[in-house]
Amino acid sequence: MKSIDWKTENSGHFERHAAERLLSVYPWLLQDFINSVKQPLTDLTILEIGCGPGFMLQQFSKCSPRKLLGVDKSFAMLQAAMRKIDQAGVGLIQGDACSLPVADACVDAVFSRGSIFFWEDLHLALRHIKRCLKPGGIALIGGGYGLSTPQGVIDDLRQNDNRSSEKQIPRLNLDELSDMARDIGGNVEILHEKKRGFWLYWKL
Numbered sequence: 001m002k003s004i005d006w007k008t009e010n011s012g013h014f015e016r017h018a019a020e021r022l023l024s025v026y027p028w029l030l031q032d033f034i035n036s037v038k039q040p041l042t043d044l045t046i047l048e049i050g051c052g053p054g055f056m057l058q059q060f061s062k063c064s065p066r067k068l069l070g071v072d073k074s075f076a077m078l079q080a081a082m083r084k085i086d087q088a089g090v091g092l093i094q095g096d097a098c099s100l101p102v103a104d105a106c107v108d109a110v111f112s113r114g115s116i117f118f119w120e121d122l123h124l125a126l127r128h129i130k131r132c133l134k135p136g137g138i139a140l141i142g143g144g145y146g147l148s149t150p151q152g153v154i155d156d157l158r159q160n161d162n163r164s165s166e167k168q169i170p171r172l173n174l175d176e177l178s179d180m181a182r183d184i185g186g187n188v189e190i191l192h193e194k195k196r197g198f199w200l201y202w203k204l
Contacts, residue, residue, distance in 0.1 A: 021157060023055070028149035029113060030059040035148065036140045036201055037109050041065045044108040047132065049097050049141075050115025054081025060111075061085050069102065071095045097125040102132045110139040116200075117143060117170045123180055130184050130204065137204050143169070144197010154196065174198055 037044065041063035051057055051070030054077075060068050068090045072078050078092045095101040097112070097119045110129050119125040129139055145154045174190050181202050182188045192198040 021160075024153050024157070025145055025149055026055050026059050028146045028153070029056060030063070031148045032146050032199070033060075033109075033111055033140055034063075037138055045069070045106065047071065047100075047102065047107040047110045049100070049110060049112040049129075051081055051092070052077050054084040056111065056113065057081055057085050057090065061090065065089070067091070069093060069107065071097070071100060071102070096120075098128065099124075100128040100132055104131050105134045107132050108134055108137050110137070110141070112139075112141045114143045116141055117172065122172075122177070123184075126181055126184055129202075130186070133204050135204060139202040140199055141202070142191075142197055142199035144199075145195075147191060147193060147196060147199065149196070158195075172198075 034041065041060065042065060044065050045067040046060055046065045047069045048056055048060070049071050051072050052074075054070065057068060057070050066089070069092075070078070070081055070090070071093045072081070073094065073096050075094050078094055081092055093101055097115065098121045110133060116122070116125075129141075133139065145157065174192060177200060178188045178190050181200060186202055186204040189201045190198060191201055
């Protein structure tokens with residue numbers, strides 16, 4: 001099977017990959033997010049970094065947040081996301097984690113799955129995330145199948161996955177990541193389970 005270059009992947013191929021492999025996971029990632037923020041999403045302005053073709057934005061939209069923002073470097077990805085979601089209360093922005101094109105202290109919560117592995121300057125990206133969060137805001141950033149996803153769902157995905165794409169995803173030093181976030185400010189916890197992935201839980 002042809003390997004996937006996630007940095008240059010076109011939206012159509014990425015969308016098919018996400019739909020085929022991860023569609024059953026997105027509702028559980030939403031549940032992980034709800035468990036993290038510990039308050040109704042209707043009260044929140046939520047920013048997703050690396051929103052891709054909009055599958056998680058769809059999940060967030062079901063909870064009717066006050067405002068929902070999706071940022072992605074790829075205009076093609078944002079076009080795909082636009083086709084999936086009702087535009088009322090949703091803003092789609094072309095941009096990069098290292099220079100987030102959003103105002104200071106304008107969001108209550110940040111979510112990002114999978115894109116952190118490709119941020120060119122991790123420290124700068126984390127500083128921008130802190131800048132755009134309101135006091136007391138939270139960020140849930142990481143990758144993997146999710147913490148609340150039933151094991152049966154994960155087993156089914158792994159059974160049908162040759163893992164060729166995972167081998168190309170860069171590894172992160174989780175101790176360095178947590179130290180970096182802690183130095184920037186706030187309370188930090190790394191949520192990590194073998195074969196499920198990791199999440200940086202960061203509360204200002």
